[in-house]
Amino acid sequence: QADGMSEVGNGSLTTHVLNTVTGLPAAGLVIRLDQLQEPGPQWKELAQRHTDTDGRCQPLLAAGQAKAGTYKLRFETAAYWQGLGHTSFYPYVEVVFTITDPAQKLHVPLLISPYSYSTYRGS
């Protein structure tokens, strides 16, 4: 468990999913990271994770693995809401962002409710 925590700290791309209806982390939510194969439109899958009880997962990109480019995080939110007995508006959420500085640690959280979501670049 201690090794797991230190790996999370060194990753260059991490995320955190929060359920804003309960004010609790969203556990068991599947996340995938793709990278755009320039100049597009093909995407290449780089990693798949699912969130733990803290709404977090192992880094999607390890330290030093990131390259400048366009990436997409896909969050399987409908499956998550269905598991809780809610309907939701979005079949999934995709967040498409740019990495300009590969050395920078990026934290891309997602806040979700059945009819809304919010995402930002944190640290």
Added chain:
Amino acid sequence: MAFYSVFLVFVTGLAFCSEATPSDSPDSKHPLYVRVLDSVRGSPAPNVPVKLYKEAADGSWELLNSKQTNDKGGLPELTTKEQFGTGVYKLELDTASYWKSLGLNPFHHHADVVFTANDAGYRHYSIAVVLSPFSYSTTAVVSEPVE
């Protein structure tokens, strides 16, 4: 003859009014309304290019319309009742162009909103998107079935 002239003027006037004051919400003719807001300036986000796609049977995205938000950050006439059947849709907002035109370099390449529409009765949809250079947020308001 005089009545007909008055009637023509009245109808022309109505048409002019409806163009001069576009709807601020979805209605029966245009059941999807999108509004984009700029949370840095506390204003609408005008001239944001938005594309509306519908998912085809083979899973590919079919482009239905491509428009820019108006002065109020609104897109009142993105689709019509006839075009907006049951299905999975995607709104793709070119938010990067918006921020770059203001001299800022944003984090997100664009903002996508994928949603299922009209699968439980025919409804009206309002989708709001609030933007900042390193964040965006979206909320949907869905009416009860209208017919």
